[in-house]
Amino acid sequence: MEDSMVGRFLGQYELMELIGKGGMARVYKSIQPSLERHVAVKLLHPTVAADEEFLIRFQREAKAAASLRHPHIVQIFDFGHQEELYYMVMELINGPTLRDELQRLKALDETLPFSEVQRIIGEVSEALDYAHDRGIIHRDVKPANILLTPEGQAVLSDFGLAFMTEGPRQTITGFVGTPEYMSPEQGHGLAVDGRTDVYSLGVVLYEMLTGRVPFTSKTPMGIVLKHISEPLPPPRSVNPNIPESVEQVLLKTLAKEPGDRYSRAGELSRVLAEAFEAEAVTEAPTAISVVPEEIPDVVEEPEVGLRCAQCGAELSPDMRFCGVCGVPVSGRWQPPASPPSVAAAPPKTVPEPLVTIVQERRPERSKRSLMIAGLGVGLLAVIVLSIIASVIIIRGGVPSVGEPTVAGGIGGAVVSKASDTPSPTVVPTEAQPTATITVISTPTATPTVPATAPPTLIKATSTPTPTLTRPAPTITPTPTTKPTLKPTKPPAITSYKNKIVFISDREGGEAKYVMNPDGSDQRRLDDESVYDSAFALEAISPDGKWRLEVKNIDGNVDIWRINVAGTPPDYQITSNAAIDHEPVWAPIDQNRIAFVSDRAGNTDILTQNVSEPVHEKQLTDNPDYDKHPSWSPDGTQIVYWAVHQGSPRQIWVVNGDGSNKQNISNNTYNDWDPIWIKQP
Known part of the structure; x- marks a missing residue:
C-alpha cells in the first residue's frame, strides 16, 4: 500500500520514500531542493503530536540535540510543524544499523570480529562523552540507534528523540528506554546520568561479543526486573572465545549500581582496548581461495599482497576493516615493498611478516622439475669448483679467512663475511592438497632465495619465533573542551x-x-x-x-x-x-x-x-x-x-x-x- 505522505512537502523538504516506521513516528528519505541534498525526515504521528506536553518536551529536546556536532552523531538540521504535522529533519546515513548487521551474523551463527567490536565501542564512546560533556544523556543506546556508514563508521542516532520509544517500550511505571538495553535505575524510574548510557553501551557490547542480549522475557516488565535483580549471565558461558580480561570489563560495565561502573564511556573504551591488547587477541584470518595451478619450470615472482593504505598491514581481499588499525578497507591498496636482500638490508628491530603461498602441484611435474633442478645443481657445482681451482692456481694458495669469496653461482652475491643471522632452509614438500597462506614472524630482514628449485614453504632454522599477532587499535577520543591542564596555543x-x-x-x-x-x-x-x-x-x-x-x-x-x-x-x-x-x-x-x-x-x-x-x-x-x-x-x-x-x-x-x-x-x-x- 502506497504511503499517502510520499510526494508531499513539509516545509522545504519533499518526502520521497518511507524508510522506517514505529509506533510513534515514521522516517522518510527526503530531498531539500534548495541545497540539492538528501535528508531524513522523522514525522510524528498525529495522535502523539496532539499531546501538548509531549510537543513542548519534543521541541526542548530537539533544540538541545541540534547543538551536537560530532562525526559519530547524526546531525539534526531542523524541526518544525505544518498544520497538525510535527517533524524533525536529520542527516541521512546510507547504511544499515548495527542491529541489521548483528541479525545477519546471527543467521550465519557468527559474531563480529573483535577488532570491529573494539572500533564500534570506541566511536560510540566518543559520541557519548561529547554529549555528556554538554549535559545531554541519550537514554536509549541500542544497536538500532547505531548506524553504519558506507565507509564503516559508527554513527549514533536519535539524540533528542530517545524519550520517544515505540510500542510496548514507551513507558512502564514512568521510565523511558528499550527494556533489553535499559539500566536498573531506568527500570526503577530514578534520575539518570552518563553512567546510564555506559550501562546500555555495555549491553550492546555483550550482544556484539555473544550474539545475544543478557536478559530476555515474555514481557517488557520481565526484562526490566531481570536487569534490576538477576545476576549477569557470564559472557564466556555463551562464547568461550571471549578473553577473561574482556569478560571482567563487561562485568564492571554492567554493574547494577551506577557507582560500580565506569564513570565515562571513554574509560570503558580505553580499558576494553587494553584488555584485548593484554590478551594478545589474534583473530583467525579469513581463508583466501587460491586457484590451484601448475608451477612452471621457470619460477616467477609471487603476486604482490594487499596492504592497508593507512598502516601498511597485510590484508586479505575480503576483509572489510584492517585488523591492526581498524580503518575501513576502501578498495585502494598499497602493494608491499619488495623484500630486500640480506646484503643490502640493515637488521630490523620490528618483526616483519613473511607471507608465502603454498600452491598445489602435480606429482609427476614436481618429480620432473626436481630432476632437472638436480642436474642443474650438479652442473653448477662443477662450474663453481672450476672457478675456485682457477683462483687457487692464479693466487697460489687457498684464500685466507676474511677475504672475499665467490658464492652461489648464477645470481650469487659477494659477501665479506659470514652473517650472524641463520640462513633460511628451503624445504621441498610433496603435492599440497589445498592452497593455504602461512604467516611467519621473523626478527630480521627477509633473505632473497636463489631461483633454483621453486620453494613451497620457508622455515627458519633458528629457534621458532611467535606467530604474528594483530594489536588492538588504539582509540583516540575526540578533543573536548575539558582539558586537565592549562592549554597552550600551538x-x-x-x-x-x-x-x-x-x-x-x-x-x-x-x-x-x-x-x-x-x-x-x-x-x-x-x-x-x-x-x-x-x-x-x-x-x-x-x-x-x-x-x-x-x-x-x-x-x-x-x-x-x-x-x-x-x-x-x-x-x-x-x-x-x-x-x-x-x-x-x-x-x-x-x-x-x-x-x-x-x-x-x-x-x-x-x-x-x-x-x-x-x-x-x-x-x-x-x-x-x-x-x-x-x-x-x-x-x-x-x-x-x-x-x-x-x-x-x-x-x-x-x-x-x-x-x-x-x-x-x-x-x-x-x-x-x-x-x-x-x-x-
Whole structure:
C-alpha cells in the first residue's frame, strides 16, 4: 500500500520514500531542493503530536540535540510543524544499523570480529562523552540507534528523540528506554546520568561479543526486573572465545549500581582496548581461495599482497576493516615493498611478516622439475669448483679467512663475511592438497632465495619465533573542551590570529575554512588542526585556571565553572528552566561569558557575568537558530552562525551590546561553528 505522505512537502523538504516506521513516528528519505541534498525526515504521528506536553518536551529536546556536532552523531538540521504535522529533519546515513548487521551474523551463527567490536565501542564512546560533556544523556543506546556508514563508521542516532520509544517500550511505571538495553535505575524510574548510557553501551557490547542480549522475557516488565535483580549471565558461558580480561570489563560495565561502573564511556573504551591488547587477541584470518595451478619450470615472482593504505598491514581481499588499525578497507591498496636482500638490508628491530603461498602441484611435474633442478645443481657445482681451482692456481694458495669469496653461482652475491643471522632452509614438500597462506614472524630482514628449485614453504632454522599477532587499535577520543591542564596555543595558531575559522559544505562535503573578520578572503584552511586547537581554548578563562562546563542536574541544563586543576567546589553560573549551553569565555574580561539559551522561546546568544551582579544580556532574537558564539580577540564582538527563515546556515557578527548584526558569510552554502582566533 502506497504511503499517502510520499510526494508531499513539509516545509522545504519533499518526502520521497518511507524508510522506517514505529509506533510513534515514521522516517522518510527526503530531498531539500534548495541545497540539492538528501535528508531524513522523522514525522510524528498525529495522535502523539496532539499531546501538548509531549510537543513542548519534543521541541526542548530537539533544540538541545541540534547543538551536537560530532562525526559519530547524526546531525539534526531542523524541526518544525505544518498544520497538525510535527517533524524533525536529520542527516541521512546510507547504511544499515548495527542491529541489521548483528541479525545477519546471527543467521550465519557468527559474531563480529573483535577488532570491529573494539572500533564500534570506541566511536560510540566518543559520541557519548561529547554529549555528556554538554549535559545531554541519550537514554536509549541500542544497536538500532547505531548506524553504519558506507565507509564503516559508527554513527549514533536519535539524540533528542530517545524519550520517544515505540510500542510496548514507551513507558512502564514512568521510565523511558528499550527494556533489553535499559539500566536498573531506568527500570526503577530514578534520575539518570552518563553512567546510564555506559550501562546500555555495555549491553550492546555483550550482544556484539555473544550474539545475544543478557536478559530476555515474555514481557517488557520481565526484562526490566531481570536487569534490576538477576545476576549477569557470564559472557564466556555463551562464547568461550571471549578473553577473561574482556569478560571482567563487561562485568564492571554492567554493574547494577551506577557507582560500580565506569564513570565515562571513554574509560570503558580505553580499558576494553587494553584488555584485548593484554590478551594478545589474534583473530583467525579469513581463508583466501587460491586457484590451484601448475608451477612452471621457470619460477616467477609471487603476486604482490594487499596492504592497508593507512598502516601498511597485510590484508586479505575480503576483509572489510584492517585488523591492526581498524580503518575501513576502501578498495585502494598499497602493494608491499619488495623484500630486500640480506646484503643490502640493515637488521630490523620490528618483526616483519613473511607471507608465502603454498600452491598445489602435480606429482609427476614436481618429480620432473626436481630432476632437472638436480642436474642443474650438479652442473653448477662443477662450474663453481672450476672457478675456485682457477683462483687457487692464479693466487697460489687457498684464500685466507676474511677475504672475499665467490658464492652461489648464477645470481650469487659477494659477501665479506659470514652473517650472524641463520640462513633460511628451503624445504621441498610433496603435492599440497589445498592452497593455504602461512604467516611467519621473523626478527630480521627477509633473505632473497636463489631461483633454483621453486620453494613451497620457508622455515627458519633458528629457534621458532611467535606467530604474528594483530594489536588492538588504539582509540583516540575526540578533543573536548575539558582539558586537565592549562592549554597552550600551538605555533600554527599564531599565523591565523584575528582570523575566523569555520566549517562549510561548499565543496560537497564538510571541510574547515578561514576568512577575515569582514568576510573577505574565504579559503580552505591549510592546517585543520588550527580549528581543533582553537576550539579547545574557547571555554578556558583568560588566566587559564577555570573552564566552563554544561551540567544536566535533575533535568536542568546549566553552565558551571570548574577548576582546571580539579579542585572543588564547582560554581554554578546560570540557573534557568531553559537549556543553557555552548559557553565561551571572554578573552579579556575574566568576569564575562557568552552562551546559547532558549529561555526566550528561541535559540539565542546571551552574555552574562560569571559572578554577581549577573548583568545578563540577550544579544539576538531570531525565530530560528543562533548558535556557537565566539568572542573577538578584543572582546567587543561575537561571531556566531544562524538560520533565518529557512536560509542556509550563515555566519554573523554582532557587537557586544547586541547592535550592528552583519552576515559575513553571505553565500548560498552552509557555513557554521565559527571560531575567532584569539591573540597568542
